Amino acid sequence: MAHDASMTRVNVIRFDELRRGDVALVGGKNSSLGEMVQELSEAGIRVPPGFATTADAYRAFLAANDLNDRIAAAVADWDSGKRTLQETGARIRDMIVEGDWPDDIAQDILRAYHELSARAGHDSLSVAVRSSATAEDLPDASFAGQQETFLNIVGEAALLDACRRCFASLFTDRAISYRKYQGFDHAQVALSVGVQQMVRSDTGGSGVMFSIDTESGFPKAVLINAAWGLGENVVQGAVSPDEYEVYKPFLDRPGLSPIIEKAMGAKEIKMIYAGGDPTHGGQTTRNVKTSKAERARFVLSDDEILQLARMAATIEDHYGCPMDMEWARDGETGPLYIVQARPETVQSRAGKGLLKSYTVKDAGKTLVTGLSVGDAVATGRVCLIEHPSEMDRFEDGGILVTGSTDPDWVPIMKRAAAIVTDSGGRTSHAAIVSRELGLPAIVGCGDATHLLHDGQDVTVSCAGGAEGVVYDGIAEYEVEEVSLADLPETRTNVMLNMANPTAAARWWRLPSRGVGLARMEFVVNNAIKVHPMALLDPSKVSAEDQEQIDRIIRGFDSPADFFVKTLARGLGQIAAVSYPDPVIVRMSDFKTNEYAELLGGHNFEPHEENPMIGWRGASRYYDPHYAPGFRLECEAIRYLREEMGFDNVVVMIPFCRTPEEGDRVLDVMKEAGLERGKAGLQVYVMCEIPSNVILAEEFAKRFDGFSIGSNDLTQLTLGVDRDSGELASLFSERDAAVLWMIRTVIDKAHAAGRKVGFCGQAPSNDPGFARLLVEAGIDSISVTPDSFHAVTVNVAEAEGS
Secondary structure (H helix, E strand, O other): OOOOOOOOOOOEEEHHHOOHHHHHHHHHHHHHHHHHHHHOHHHOOOOOOEEEEOHHHHHHHHHHOOOHHHHHHHHHHHHOOOOOHHHHHHHHHHHHHOOOOOHHHHHHHHHHHHHHHHHOOOOOOOEEEEEEEOOOOEOOEOOOOOOOEEEEEOOHHHHHHHHHHHHHHHHOHHHHHHHHHHOOOHHHOOEEEEEEEOOOOOOOEEEEEEOOOOOOOOOOEEEEEEEOEOOHHHHHOOOOOEEEEEEHHHOOOOOOOOEEEEEOOOOOEEEEEOOOOHHHOOOOEEEEEOOHHHHOOOOOOHHHHHHHHHHHHHHHHHHOOOEEEEEEEOOOOOOEEEEEEEEOOOHHHOOOOEEEEEEEEOOOOEEEEEEEEOOOEEEEEEEEOOOHHHHHHOOOOOEEEEOOOOHHHHHHHOOOOEEEEOOOOOOOHHHHHHHHHOOOEEEOOOOHHHHOOOOOEEEEEOOOOOEEEEEEOOOEEEEEEEEOOOOOOOOOEEEEEEOOHHHHHHHOOOOOOOEEEEEHHHHHHHHHOEOHHHHHOHHHOOHHHHHHHHHHOOOOOOHHHHHHHHHHHHHHHHHHHHOOOOEEEEOOOOOHHHHHOOEOHHHOOOOOOOHHHOOOOHHHHOOOOOHHHHHHHHHHHHHHHHHOOOOOEEEEEOOOOOHHHHHHHHHHHHHOOOOOOHHHOOEEEEEOOHHHHHOHHHHHHHOOEEEEOHHHHHHHHHOOOOOOOOOHHHOOOOOHHHHHHHHHHHHHHHHOOOEEEEOOOHHHHOOOHHHHHHHHOOOEEEEOHHHHHHHHHHHHHHHHO
16 A cells, blocks of 8 residues: 555655555655565565655755755756756755755664664665656656666765765756656656665676567567676666576476577676775775676576576566566675666557568678667767767767767767667667667677777668677668558468577567578577587687687587577577467578688588589588587577477478488487477478479478478579579579479478478569469468568468459
C-alpha cells in the first residue's frame, strides 16, 4: 500500500517498507528497490538493504532555506534569456549545497544510517548515495542518468554532504534542459535520496542488464554488459565491457546453457575505492588501469551469466514490462545483486508494424569500426569534441566524435546526425541516449578520436548488424520501408536466408516460417577468424599467426572450446529468433582459396586452379586433411541443439556429389556425436549439382530433404562460370534447362516423401521467380529479409491464380 503524503511528515523510509506505488514519495528508483525487496526476495533477487529520504524531506529542506522563490527566479532568468543554462544550473546548485539541514531531517538520516550499519556489523558502513527523482523512470519519460550518484560514502558528515549534493543534482544543466524538453514543471519534481549498502564490486565486477535486445527490441533475449570494478564506468560508457546475451525461454529448462553471445570487451579501466574525505574535496573512488589478466578473461562465468539472466526474467515478469537493471557482484563474498531496476523506455515503445532497411551504396574505405547502435545510416562532417565545454564549436547535423559521453553531453547529442565514441558498450550512456534520440551511433571503436579528424566527410553505417562502420566520404544510401500489416497468408512456407547472426534479431518481427539457409561460413569468417586446423595443429602455424590466435581465443578453456562455443553461439543467435520454427544450417562451404584467407589457413589449403568445383563441401568432411575440423563443426551443432536447447536446427550438407559421398559424411557425423534421427535431428542435402537431380531417389534414401541452391545449379547445368562478367548474359535461373532441373527434383523428392525448399538467390533478386517455384510445387522459399515482403506477395498471388 502506498504511503499517504498528507500524513505527518516522514523524512526517511526503509526500502523494505516501500512499494512501487510510492513513486510520488521516493521516486522511481527507490520505490522500485522497495518493491523488489518486498516482493522478489523469495524469488532469489538480492537487493542491498538501504533507506530513502522522502520527497517531503526535500521540500522541507528547500523551505527551511528559503530556496523555492530563489530557484523559480533563477529559472525565469534563464527562460527570459538573461542567463545561460550553465549559469542558471551553477547558481541553483550552489544555493542547495550551501543550505543547512533541518535538525529533524538530519537526525532521521543519521539514525537510519546507523541502523543500516549495525545490521551489517559496521560502525560506519560504506554506502552508495543515489538520486531518485519523483518524475523519473516513468514509461513515457526516461530520466535515467539525469541526477548524480555518489559511491563509497562513509561517515555522518560525508553522508549528509552527499545527500545535499544529490538534492542539488536535480538542477544539473542536463536535468534542467531535459525537464523542459519533456514538459515537466521544475517545481513539481522532487528528489528522494537512496542510501544503499555498497556491494564490494570494486573487487568483483558490475554492469548493466536489459530484459530485451536493446537494438532490435527482440523480447526473448537478455543483454548483459560487464566490467571490472564499480558500475559507473559501464553506465557512463567509459569502458568497453564484456557483452553477453541469453535466450530467455530456455532459462527454466534444467541443464541448458542458452547463452547466444559472449563477446570479450577491452575493459581498459576499473573504478575502485579511494578512501578520500569528500567533505574536504577528497575522492571516494578512482579509476585505475586493469591488469593484463583482467583484460584477458571474462568478468562473469557461464553460471553467473545465467543467474543474472534469470533475475532479469523474474523482474520483468513481476513488473510486466521490459526492464533496465544495474547489477553488482561482491568480490569478497561472491553473490550477485540488483542495485537498480527501471522500465526500458525505447524499444518497448517502438513501432511494430513498419520495418526500415538501410543499404549503403558505393561506400568509401573503412575508417573505423565498433559496436552499432540502431540500424540507420547518416552522413555528415566530423566534429571532434573532447569535452562538453566545447559544445559551442559543434555544428548542427555534424557527426559527433568523442571518447565517451555522460549526461552533460545530451545538448550536443541532440544536435548531431550520428555519434561515434572510443569506448562504451550497448548499454552505455551514448548508446541509450542515441536510441532515445533515434540516432545511429557506433560505440567502443577504441581509436575513433585518433583516426578521424575535424571537418572530415564521413558516412556512419549501422546497417550491417552488430558491427558499425565509419566510411570515408559521403556515400549514397537507400531506405526501404516494409509494412507488415498487409502481408498475405501463404500455403508455401516463405523463410529467410541468414548469414550475419548479429543482424538476425533485427528481423524478428517478420512472420517467416523459419530460416531456410543459415550460412556457417559467416560465423567462421567474422567471429572465429581462424582456420579450424590451425586451432587443432598449432605446430604448422607461424609464430606471428599464433600470437594473433592466442589473443583471439583468450577466455576459453582450449582452442577447440573456443571454436565450438563461438560457432554454436553465433548460430544460436539465428536459431533463437526463429524458434521453434526450423533453422537449416549449412555446414561449412568455403572454397580452398577462401579457407586459405583464414588466420593460419595458408598452411592447410592446397592451391586450386578452379576452387569453385574443387575441394569444397562434402568432399572435405571425410578427408583426413580436414575431417578433424569438420568434427569441430559437428560438435558445435551438437552443443547448439543439446546443450543450448535449439533442437529446431536442421543440418544441411553442401556440394555432395554422389550418394556414396553422402554415406561417408553421415558416418563421420555419427562418429562425432551427430547422428541423423537421434534427438530428432534431420539432415538435408543441397541440390546444386546435376547429379543431385539425376540421382534424387538415391539421395532421398539418405537425407530428410532437399534445398535447391540455384547459383551453383545454374552454373553447373549451363556450364557458365557464375563469376564471369563476360558470360553474365548467359547465366539465368529462368533458362529452360535449369527450370527442368528444378521441376524434376521437386517431383522426384515428393514421390519419395521428401520436402524441397529453395534457398538460392533468384527469388530475392527477382521476386517474380517465386511464381515459377510455386507452380512447380516447391514446399518452401527462402529469401533475404529485405525481399521477404515482395516474395510473400508474389507467392500469395501465384497460389491464388
